[in-house]
Amino acid sequence: MRQVSVTLNGRTYRLACDDGDEGRLMELAAHVKARVEQLTMEFGQVGDDRLLLMSALLIADELWDTRRALEVQIEEATEMLRQLTEPASAGDSDDAGDDGRADASGEDATSKAPSGEVTKARSA
Structure with missing residues (x-):
C-alpha cells in the first residue's frame, strides 16, 4: 500500500492507495480541491465539513447527469x-425471384432455359 498526501482547504490528509494508483488518486484529489476552492470563493469559509459535503454533492450531481x-x-x-x-x-x-426470395449466397446461378440455351442470372 502506498500513502498519498492531499491538501484540501489548508488541511493535509494522508490517504492509502494500491501501488500504481497514486497518480489517479492525485487527479481525483485535484478535482475535489478545485471544487472546494470554488465553493470557498463563492461562500467563504463555512467549515471544512460543510465545504467537503457541498463539493461531494456537486460532484455526485455531475456524475448523475453524466450517467443519465x-x-x-x-x-x-x-x-x-x-x-x-x-x-x-x-x-x-x-430484386427478389419469382417466389419473392433471392439467392442468399449472392453467387451467379446457371440454368438451362426451356429452349436448351444456357442462361446466367445474378441474384442481388
Missing part, C-alpha cells in the same frame, strides 16, 4: 441498431 446522458445515448444507439437489424418487410425487395 449516457443512458439516453445507449437507448438511442440501441434503437438505431434495432432499426438497422430489423428484417425488411415482405414485398420491399425489387
Whole structure:
C-alpha cells in the first residue's frame, strides 16, 4: 500500500492507495480541491465539513447527469441498431425471384432455359 498526501482547504490528509494508483488518486484529489476552492470563493469559509459535503454533492450531481446522458445515448444507439437489424418487410425487395426470395449466397446461378440455351442470372 502506498500513502498519498492531499491538501484540501489548508488541511493535509494522508490517504492509502494500491501501488500504481497514486497518480489517479492525485487527479481525483485535484478535482475535489478545485471544487472546494470554488465553493470557498463563492461562500467563504463555512467549515471544512460543510465545504467537503457541498463539493461531494456537486460532484455526485455531475456524475448523475453524466450517467443519465449516457443512458439516453445507449437507448438511442440501441434503437438505431434495432432499426438497422430489423428484417425488411415482405414485398420491399425489387430484386427478389419469382417466389419473392433471392439467392442468399449472392453467387451467379446457371440454368438451362426451356429452349436448351444456357442462361446466367445474378441474384442481388
